[in-house]
Amino acid sequence: MALWKARKLSWSRLSGFLLVFALLTLRIVDPIFVERLRLQAFDQFQRLNPREIAPFPVAILDIDDRSLSEVGQWPWPRTTIAELTDRVFQEGAAAMAYDIVFSEPDRLSPNAIAADNPGISSEIRSQLMQLPSNDTVLAQSFSRNRVVLGETSVRSGLQASGVEREIQKVPHAIIGPDPRPYMLKFPELVQNLPILNEAAPGRGVFTVLPDADGIYRRVPIVMMVEGALRLSLSLELLRIATGGDAFAVRTNDAGIDGVVVAGQVIKTQGDGTVWTRFSASSSNRFVSAADLLQGKVPQNRLAGHLVLVGTSAIGLEDFRATPLGVPMAGVEIHAQLLENVLAGTLLKRENIADGKELLTAAAMTILVIALAPMLHAGVLIISTLVLVSAYGIYSYLMFLWQSQLVDPTFPIVATMLTVMLMSSTNYLREERRRNRIRNAFGQYVTPALVAQLADSMDALKLGGERRDLSVLFSDVRGFTTISEEFRDDPQGLTKLMNEMLTVMSEPILKSGGTIDKFMGDAVMAFWNAPLETKDHPRASCRAALEMVRAVEEFNRNRMANQVGKEPVHPIHMGVAVNSGPCFVGNMGSNSRFDYTALGDTVNVASRLEGQTKHYGMSIIIGERTAQIVDGEFALLELDLIRVKGKHEPERIFGLMGGERLAGSDEFKTLSATSAEMLTAYRTGQWQKALELIAAMERQAARLDLDLHDYCALFSGRIARQSELPEDPDWDGIFDASEK
Structure with a gap:
């Protein structure tokens, strides 16, 4: 299989x-x-699951908003930077790195002030020119401390103009194939002033590129800049702090495998980048530069630490989007990378x-x-x-x-x-x-049943279920007379019957009913199976009214299109609706069966259809149907009848019209008169009943309703009953002797 x-x-x-x-x-x-x-x-x-915040020997010396407010606007004089540097090492730091580039001379140096202010006296100018520049002071501070200068890469156009520059090398080794084809390559290097560059022990690149969506997830820890190998700022800080030995790049056939710094291998992606596992931003990482300059830093706060100098000041706009969904200062991204390296918590992707x-x-x-x-x-x-x-x-x-x-x-x-x-x-x-399945069964059974069979082949099994249905029977009156019109034209009779049954079927199908079968000129249909119809009594009553209206329209069209001198006999029909529990399903033998409904509700509906001609009504409905639809349709109680084969009497009603007729004052008057007449009839008040019957005929005529046959029926009953001796067991129930 x-x-x-x-x-x-x-x-x-x-x-x-x-x-x-x-x-x-x-x-x-x-x-x-x-x-x-x-x-x-x-x-x-x-x-x-962000990385847990744990104490690491990594600190950020923060040029924050308070520092700018208390020390002065940025950039600070290089002498202040020198003081800041010296104080860091006085606090016992292992090494420090600047997430800042000092690429231009300090405009606040004494010689710059002398040159930019021609109005000062020659004596003062001479004294200023003899003082060391602020950059010299800063270089001296760098030369006596373990300082890493930050470098970055931008397109400055230096190479395009043919300017030759010397790029200071960082000692390194290569283990394995040439790593340069795999590395990230930055076009040009923005270096610090030569005097500073030569004085500082280390230099690292702090350029970090975001992913395509602008989020900073990966950091290159080794890269190519203008043909020179460089470590990232964080890794260079670690190298200088541990003695400044050469770093090594380890490669394999898939690219860069790792970088060896300070005696440990840091595994990388093939292009030399690493994935940082972020923790939440923490104020414990930060030390305000203002506090350090003012001597307010707690003792041993920086002792043995790797210090990164950067800014979180809003005005300097050094904030980056991170995977945690909150921006961080760029210097904190470098600090988090360093923490990952020290703790061995870098994320890995093979x-x-x-x-x-x-x-x-x-x-x-x-x-x-x-x-x-x-x-x-x-x-x-x-x-x-x-x-x-x-x-x-x-x-x-x-x-x-x-x-x-x-x-x-x-x-x-x-x-x-x-x-x-x-x-x-x-x-x-x-x-x-x-x-x-639809093509095979569609010409034999109803569309609803075909759909059910298509949904599940199990529906082809014999059996059924108990369900409340509204059952409709309809039949054509005087079909024998109509047949005589076509005694020499059987094809014409067939055509007429097909047209008539189509007219009768359409209201049923449009209202969600299932046509069970055609029996000559009769139709049996039901609602609420196989598809559920919650308001099936109302749907069946609407369909019955529409069937009567459609047949009347069909008669008018036949007469309008009459050919020849032979009279056209109008088609009249009787319809009955009854609601109640039934058994519905596939009934028959294993080789041939029909989807149909069985039960007392069906039998009563069939009997009521046979009474429509007797009571002169187009539509008769059972008591349960009437109880549900009362108020929404124009109903008249007709009789209390014991149909053939039943012991219990059934209260039957005539369905005279829809909601508009039911709501009219004239019909309400007729309904009250009818009820009063039945009460008089059932209590043996014959004369009063006859007077009320006459009143009913007048009231019905004003509503263009035909109650002549119904009134004649009760008048005849009263005439016969009044001639008989008084019967103490009289209850007004009519026993129907015919189906």
Whole structure:
């Protein structure tokens, strides 16, 4: 069976394989929207479980808003920077790095002041020119301390103009193949003043590039700038703090494998970047520069620390978007990188991670393609949800337990898209199967039943259910006379009957009814099966009224289109509706059966239809139907009748019209007169009953209602009853002797 399905559904699987091939190709190309989805999943992992804030020997000397307010606007004189540097090491810091570039001479140096102010006296100018420049003072501070200068990269146009510059080298070694083809390359280096550059023991690049969505997740710790290898600012700070030995770049066939600094290997991506695992921003990392200059820093606060100098001042705009969803000062990103290196908590993503995830996605989607045609939709959906949930949990646990970044998005999205495609092809296959059933059964049974059979082949089994239905029977009166018109034209009679039954059927179908069967010129229909109809008594009454109206319109058209001199006999019909419990389902033998309804409700409806001619009514409804629709339709109680085959009497009602007629004062008067007449009739007040019958005929005439036959029926009954001796058991119940 499974093999048959595999052969039969090869086109479905082929479409699945084509989709998988397209998805895998898309992942290899890795457009921005695919990458962004993956990165956002990694961000969500960090938000769910950010790195814990723990004490590390890393501090940020913060040029904050208070420092600018108390020390002065930026840039500060280089002598102030020198004082700041010296104080850091007086506090016992191991090393410090500036997330700042001093690329231009200090305009507040004595010689600059002398040159820019021609109005000062020559004596003062001479004295100023003899003083050392602020940059010299700062260089002297750098030369006696372990200081790392920050460098950055921008497009300044220096190379384009042919200016030759010397880039100071940082001692390094290479272990393995040449790493330069894999490294990030920055076009030009913005260096510090030569006097500062030569005095400082170290120099590192603080340029950090955001991902395509503007979020800073990865930091290059080794890179190429104008052909020179550079460490990032944080790693260079660590190198200088531990003695300033050369760093090493370790490579393999997949690219850069790691960087060796201070005797430890820091694993990297193939391009020399690392993924920072962020913790929330913490004020414990920061020391205000104003506090340091004013001697307010607690003792040992900076002792043994790696100090990064940067700014969190709002006006200096050094804030960056982070995976945690909140911006951080750029210097804090460098501090967090340094904490990750010291604690060994950097996030890891293998160089072959993309290949592994491609294989995982291929395996998951192929599994779906293999199983989908053989599983029911519910089982397929549940199985897929279990599969993708398990993979998502695995990805998150790898992040928690091993700090590994495993992309949950592409394999899950690829699997879900494959399931959607396979489900769609299954749906189309089922639709074709349903259409075959509709074509096979549509000419024999009702559209509603065909739809039910198409939805479930189980519906073809014998059996049924108990359900409340509204059952309608209709029949054409005087069909024999009509048949005589066509004694020499049987085709014409067939055409007339088909047209008439179509006219009678349309109101039933439009109101949601099911046509059970045609019995010559009669119709049986019911509501609330196989499809549920909550207001089925009202729907059946509306259909009955519309059937009578449609037949009257049909008669007018026949007469208007009359051909020849032969008279056209109008078609009259009787309709009965009864509501109540029935057994409905497929009834018959194993080889032939019908979807039909059985029960006392059906029998009573059939008997009531036979009484329509007797009572001179177009529509008669049973008591339960009347109780539900009373007030919404114009009803007249007709009689208390014991139909043939029944012991209990049934109160029957004439359905005279819709809500408009029911709400009119004239009909309310007629209804009251009718009720009073029945009371007089049932209590043996014959004369009063006759007077009320006469009043009913007058009132009905004003409403253009024909109650002549009904009134004549009761007048005849009263005439016969009044001639008989008084009967103490008289209860007014009529025993119908005919069906």
